[in-house]
Amino acid sequence: MATLISPTQFSAGADAEALHKAFQGWGTDEKSVIAILGHRNVHQRQQIRKAYEAQYQEDLIKRLESELSGHFERAIYRWMLEEADRDAVLANVAIRDGIKGYNVIVEIASVLSPQQLFAMRLAYQNRYKRSLEEDIASNTSFLIRQLLVGLVSSYRYGGEEINAKLAKTEADVLYESVKQKNGNYEEAIRILTTRSKTQLMATFNRYRDEHGSNITKKLLDVSSDEFHKAMHTAIRCLKDPHKYYEKVLRNAIKKGDEDALTRVVVSRGEKDMKHIKELYYKRNSVHLEEAITKTTSGDYKKFILTLLGKQLE
Amino acid sequence: MATLISPTQFSAGADAEALHKAFQGWGTDEKSVIAILGHRNVHQRQQIRKAYEAQYQEDLIKRLESELSGHFERAIYRWMLEEADRDAVLANVAIRDGIKGYNVIVEIASVLSPQQLFAMRLAYQNRYKRSLEEDIASNTSFLIRQLLVGLVSSYRYGGEEINAKLAKTEADVLYESVKQKNGNYEEAIRILTTRSKTQLMATFNRYRDEHGSNITKKLLDVSSDEFHKAMHTAIRCLKDPHKYYEKVLRNAIKKGDEDALTRVVVSRGEKDMKHIKELYYKRNSVHLEEAITKTTSGDYKKFILTLLGKQLE
Structure with missing residues (x-):
């Protein structure tokens, strides 16, 4: 179950207008940005993006990037992309991160369904004009290359048969x-x-x-x-992706790793975040929101908590 | 350009009826089978298959298998399948062939476009309930595994950019x-x-x-x-797939390898066989049909020549 709270009725045009207003004048009205985008599902966000483009001849994502900054900007940017495109961006950043990005590549390739993984590979090509496997292979070697390229290139059989x-x-x-x-x-x-x-x-x-x-x-x-760690991941x-994500969140909070926190919340907020939150509480005897409240700050904190289902004010 | 000659107007129902008639009585009327199926394109063949199933509650392909035999049966069987499904069958046979099947796997993976290759992988899963890469990987090892699995799993970027x-x-x-x-x-x-x-x-x-x-x-x-040969292929x-196919045909005719001959003619007859035929003539100073006439026989010969554009009688 998702933690995202989005309205059943909404107007993309009205949202685009409200966002445009939030960008006007002295500084940005981040509160409005969060109140709107933090409560819209993926289809609604794409419609808002289209409406904004039509009404103001400007790419909403680019405008958001110029209006916002830091971890908040990064989180909003990832949130605004469609799933396959977002994962393609995450994978590309991970490739450029070298060794410390291997776990993200493994995570994406192993958690996604064959269909989702394939859609991501197409989105990657569309965005970067190269294939994902090509970029991974030319940045790695030996066993880790075999493992990473194998994981991303495979289209696993999806049936329930067991031998x-x-x-x-x-x-x-x-x-x-x-x-x-x-x-x-x-x-x-x-x-x-x-x-x-x-x-x-x-x-x-x-x-x-x-x-x-x-x-x-x-x-x-x-x-x-690195190879054993990647196999382990x-x-x-x-x-058990849920258990895996719980641990990523736990480590992210312990180490103050906003990138990892953002990645999990943005990727799972519309899917199974409720379950991951429950696992987190079970394992840590502290609610995820509480832990996040203590370790993050500002608009970033507000936005992440919103995606986790917290109604602000 | 294709060598297949198919009518612009046709009736799937009438064809199904004519085929049904050809199966009746003492022996099969192979001439009619060739006259019909040897002159229908992939869409028409699928329509005939459907019409036959609807009219006679029987799978046309299964019936053809029981009516025909030898290389002719095998060629008709491959011809009746849709492209992705046919390539899946060819790949599966090649895997079971061990070392001598490697060239077929390489051929399919390297000649097909990324989209065609992916469609074939889906057809493979649909038919065999396992993935193609899974079956190849578990039947090979070391370098040849890396090469074959890499070739079939990759979804190459299709753009025209050159670095x-x-x-x-x-x-x-x-x-x-x-x-x-x-x-x-x-x-x-x-x-x-x-x-x-x-x-x-x-x-x-x-x-x-x-x-x-x-x-x-x-x-x-x-x-x-075997590894060097596979790299070479x-x-x-x-x-240059055309040049490659010309050589496959040349060797097939030299060695009397009907499987290879069937594979090329059935796979390329609706596509670029005219060009391959021209290359064959250029290289051998003998027309492909002439060489085939000399080295094959019976209904198989008639069928292959029909796919190559020869009007029998």
Whole structure:
């Protein structure tokens, strides 16, 4: 369930006008920007963008970028893009971030459905005039390249069929890969990048049954270079995206990492953020909004809390 | 240009009826089957299939399989499928063929446009309930896996932009890869599997300018294990599919390889077969039809010649 609160009735024209007014005069009326855009779903935001363009011959996103600043500007910018386009931007930023961006690439490629991932690849090409796999491959090498390129290029089968025998064999292959330091990871990469999510779930369950622990646990016992971390992230995203996102939020709040906080809230606010919030409370005994209130400030804070379902004032 | 001759006016119902009649009685009237299906384009064939199913509550393709036999049956079967589905079948057969099927996988992945390749991957999943990349990856290993999985999973950028500097750098990378026996092929695979076809063309041209010979030439000088052969096929398909197909036909006729002959004629008969035929004549000083007439026989021969534009009788 989403945390975003958006009206069933709305007028794109009236919203465009109100935003235009918020940009006028001395400074920007950020409160109005949040009150409007923080309460509109993706279709409504696209309609507002179109209405604004038609009424004022100006791109609303560009105007917002020039009116706002800092983390707030960045969050609004990401929020205004359609999902596939937003993920393409996030992936491109991640590629340019080098090693510290690997987890974002893995997250996007592993959480999205095959259809969503493919739509994102098309959006990436449309925006950057190159393919996503091309940019990742030319910025990485060896195992991490194989893993990242495999994850983004694959179009996993989406059916619910499970091959139980295969789950056992491949659980063993993963166990061998994980157990051996500097082991042969080619097979682990193959399994993680090409099998259907349903099949992988069966494999991970089998792993746990046979070897008495979660595959993710053993994985970071062994080593924790960039490749192992990326494998770890991939498995966590494939196994349980909600639990994964809860941890991203927890770390983001601990480290004051607004980029990660923005990414999760903006990406999931219209989808399953309620569930992630519940997991957060269960794990930390503190409400997510409370933790965010303590660690962020200003318009950015107001905007993020709005997307989390808080009615301001 | 196509070699297939199909009528602008036709009745799917009448064709279905005529085919039904051809199946009646003692033996099958293969001549009628060829006269009808050998002169219908892909849309018409699909309409006939539907009409037949509606009129006789029977799948036309299944019926054809039971009525016909040998190479003729196989050719008709492939001809009756829609393009993406046919390529999915060809790819699946190639995977099961092991090493000798690698060239077919490379051919399909390298000749098709990104859109066609993606449609084929969807058709593959629909038919086999697994992904194409999954089946290839689990039947191969090391370099050949990287190359084949990379070729089929990539969705190349389709734009016409060329980065001249990159063409030079990557021509040099390819040269180094090709020059060194047992060299590091990871970079060569990356370039061949991810760059846009337009960019690759610029890179191959640059290679020729700088190193005085075609990249394909040097490649088979070095070695000719399965991986080198697959690289060679990929480059030839990416560079000049018509020239590539001419050679497939030449070898098929020389070796009596009906599967390869069928594959090219059935795949290209509605597309660019005229051009391939012209190249064949240029290279061999013999008309393709003449060469086929000499090396094949029976209904198979009649059907292939029909697809090549020959009006029988």
